[in-house]
Amino acid sequence: EAGVTQSPTHLIKTRGQQATLRCSPISGHTSVYWYQQALGLGLQFLLWYDEGEERNRGNFPPRFSGRQFPNYSSELNVNALELEDSALYLCASSSNRxxxxxxxxxxTRLSIL
Amino acid sequence: AQSVTQLDSQVPVFEEAPVELRCNYSSSVSVYLFWYVQYPNQGLQLLLKYLSGSTLVKGINGFEAEFNKSQTSFHLRKPSVHISDTAEYFCAVSDRADTGFQKLVFGTGTRLLVSP
Structure with a gap:
């Protein structure tokens, strides 16, 4: 069984640009979670999608957004990138809510130059 | 609000020695507790979880943890560590709302350094 796959592995952007990160959950899983692991800040909950709907979000500004597709894969979009957005972005899936x-x-390791 | 405290940022230990990684939590509701391991340049792997029942939980790779409600602790133990256990270990807590939403709140992590 394939695990959760994320792409790209690394992403380098400059301030003000937009970044798109992708996640494919384990086959059959309907819930997708996004977490940010930033240096010095630990792992923080970002977003939760289930059955195509955004169910909840953590304490992040609106420029962090995303969506879940009918096949349950998900995208995380970060607009107007700032230096402090540099982090490892982890996606997780679960079988249901x-x-x-x-x-x-x-x-996905996102580096902002 | 939930929170998790991992007091030890780093724990050095010799190979084949026992180890305990400490985790304390606070929560206003019934909790579910987890330990995850993160190897370099990888995501998190679930080691074990406590949902209910027996307070001693056995996980993968020879790890176990004990849930202590009175001390609000969920310490992780292994009787004999290997070099390959060198990694970052995260304790996490969650509750489950009626909507089924499960948010994991993580501790800051403990780096286990196993040397020969």
């Missing part, structure tokens, strides 16, 4: 097991991908 009630599942207590989140399976993580290897992340």
């Amino acid at each position: 009630y599942s207590l097991a989140q399976h993580f991908g290897d992340g």
Whole structure:
């Protein structure tokens, strides 16, 4: 069984640009979570999608957004990039909204120059 | 509000020695507790979880953890570590709302350094 896959592995952008990160959940999983792992800030919850809908978001500005497609894959978009957005972005999936097991991908490292 | 405290940012230990990584939590509701491991340049892998029932939870790679409600702790232990256990370990807590939303709140992590 393929795990959670994220692309790209690395992404380099400059301030003010926009970044798109992608996540494919484990086959059959309907919930997708996004987390930011920034140096010195630890792992913080960003967004939760389930059955195509955004169900909740963490304490991040609106320039962090995303969507979930009918095949349950997901995109995270970050607009107007700032230096502090440099981080490892981790995607996790679970079988449904009630599942207590989140399976993580290897992340996308976003570097802002 | 939930929070997780991992007091030790780094734990050095010799190979084949026992290790305990400490985790304390605070939550206003019934909790679910997790330990994840992160190897360099990788995502998080679930080691074990406590949902209910027996307070001693066994996980993968020989790790176990004990849920102690009175001390609000969920310490991770391994009786004999290997070099390959060198990694970052994260404790996490979550609750489950009626909507089914499960948000993981993570501690700041403990780096386990195993040397020969």
